[in-house]
Amino acid sequence: MSSPASASEAVNFGLLHPKVRRWVWQQGWSELRDVQDAAIPAILSGDTDVLIGAATAAGKTEAAFLPICSKLADHSGPGIQALYVGPLKALINDQFRRTEELCEALEIRTHRWHGDVAGTRKQALLRDPSGILLITPESLEAMFVLRGTQIARLFAALQYVVVDELHSFLGTERGAQLLSQLHRLEIAIKRRVPRIGLSATLGDMSLAADQLRPDHGDRVTILESAASGQELRLQLRSYVDERPDTDEDASMAVRGIADHLFANLRGRTNLVFANARSRVELYAAELADRSLANGVPNEFHAHHGNLAKELREDVEAMLRDPTKPTTAVCTTTLEMGIDIGAIAQVAQIGPPPSVASLRQRLGRSGRRDEPAILRAYCATVAIDAETPLLDRLQLPLVQTIASIDLLLGRWCEPPEPSRLHLSTLIQQLLSLIAQHGGAKPAEAFRVLCGRGSPFSNVTTTQFAELLRTLGAKDVLTQAGDGTLLLSGRGEPAVNHYTFYAAFQTPEEYRIVHSGRQLGTMPIDFPLYEGLLLVFAGQRWRVVAVHEEDRVVQLTPSPGGKPPGLGESSGQVHEEVRARMRTLLEGDLSPAYLDQQSRALLEQARREYATLELDKCPVVADGSDTLLFPWTGDRRLHTLAAIFNASQMDTAVDDAALRLVGTSREAALTAVTTVAERPAPDPHALARKVEGKATEKFDSWLSDELLCDQYVSAHIDCVGAVESATRLKQAMTATDPP
């Protein structure tokens, strides 16, 4: 079965070091995968960045490390030769075990460095740097801050940088931090080092390449696996609650889903993704109850970020143990490539946050020759005369189908285009000052915002304002010769260990209604007047945000849907919404729908036609009017901001815009106005948004810079006007003036 001869048939296999080839033979591999073979000449050449896109089990790590180790086996000397950056400590531990085996045979030393690694091991590496270093961005930041003067020496011999799970960094503060660190590293050693990015879910490889090597994406070699992945078995089942406003903990739909999971998952190792921590707890408890009632050992366990580390590790160990059938009910915690063994089935309850995350989740199942199995579930309410208009359209079900269809079509969301990450620029500026004990403004701008850095879209004007604001807030001060130094607030910030992470751990806000505190919740998204949210099982509208006291005031919202259902989440991409519209206007039912889902989809289509939404996407809902632009969340929120700015009370409501207390005629006029006027000034809109300071160092930005940052991340005026124009065209086709 595993013949050494066929491994050598691969075109480029012979280019690997003899000892690496021997190691491959010893693994009993019958052949190299396509990306593994293609990566060999690209990486060995040492003069190009490489982006490797391939499914989870396709051996991306080996694709990077077989050629890297070949190179190091011949050219290893003192100093760190290869730097691997991973997003999770657990992932680093896994990769450390895997690479160590290969590297032992080649006499290449491997080191891991993160918060759980003993100080003595770190000291040993600093004394005698060599081989391959596996590290987190946060630990790398600590190196810059605490050992700034040693950076050039430690990395003088660096030949490769590997970024694992690249998708988890792109478009985020942490990604801007990592790319800034890599840029600073190259400046310290005065040469470019090839970067190798690994991921299964990049959506658009050339957009990802532009971010892996900012300003020079065209220099990246893109390798995408042609392997179509394994066979997929798939079913979407829907469960209906007859009585929507039940006070019971678990509704009929929840019990129906739990029954089905219990009947179909026991005896094997599975993952159930339930989207929210509260749902994870609910389903884990329901499943444990069923084990008890049936007198069988419980195989179902919760896994999410608020659980103690020990509990989570217990569950992970059970998943890895092939003798112990285990199902973990989890949030995104088990989405990424930590080794948890062979997963038989993946279940998804409710719409996935994105198509990319659904693909990532599915990638956990059906390794080797087994088919991947995806069980999708949708809980919804029965429709009667009282059901609110939006619920009649079964949007969560339609979104789930749209996401699965896009997945089957091999599409997933492209990485967010690069935006301003000014909070992280502040972190990098303070880190740079700590690294060198001070920095001249022009030099700091060149290093942090020059070509090839993730901040190259920051202008000199913006940078100057940033410095002024940091001076005014006593974060920085300037010496007589102009050198920037840390001062009153900057010094303690940098000297505390919490400085090294670029991301914010969300603060808790107090949630208040008519002077009574309803509870607290972490706020990690912009809050503004008119925003709709669900809290403590009820639907609310934000009436005020007091940032200083961390208080949010709410008032009950009219026309809401039953709490806890229709959980929408994340930033829904316009491609998903476009597919939802196509589904509602079409008449084909995907083969993977069960009978109930099929009936619900047909019912939603009848409602859609009855409301004549296919003819005019503007419809009255009581005293409100709903608009259906069928576009992504960014445009929806921009449109809402534009309407709010012209004194129309507007909120994003699932896939629709709700114009509160606005007649259909007034809404039609408002849409026409937006469509016909030039696009509004994005800054003017941003100024009206409360609570823009959501990232870690945002409180040190001026209002003007906060607006710049908010516009780059959340506002799309041109797109909003385009959506309004399409709405207007659809309206005038049916409502002649």
Place this chain on the structure above:
DNA sequence: GACCTGCTGCGGGTTG
């Protein structure tokens, strides 16, 4: 409008 990620140096105690 959900979820997740990460972290130094040192002092004090215990174990081999």
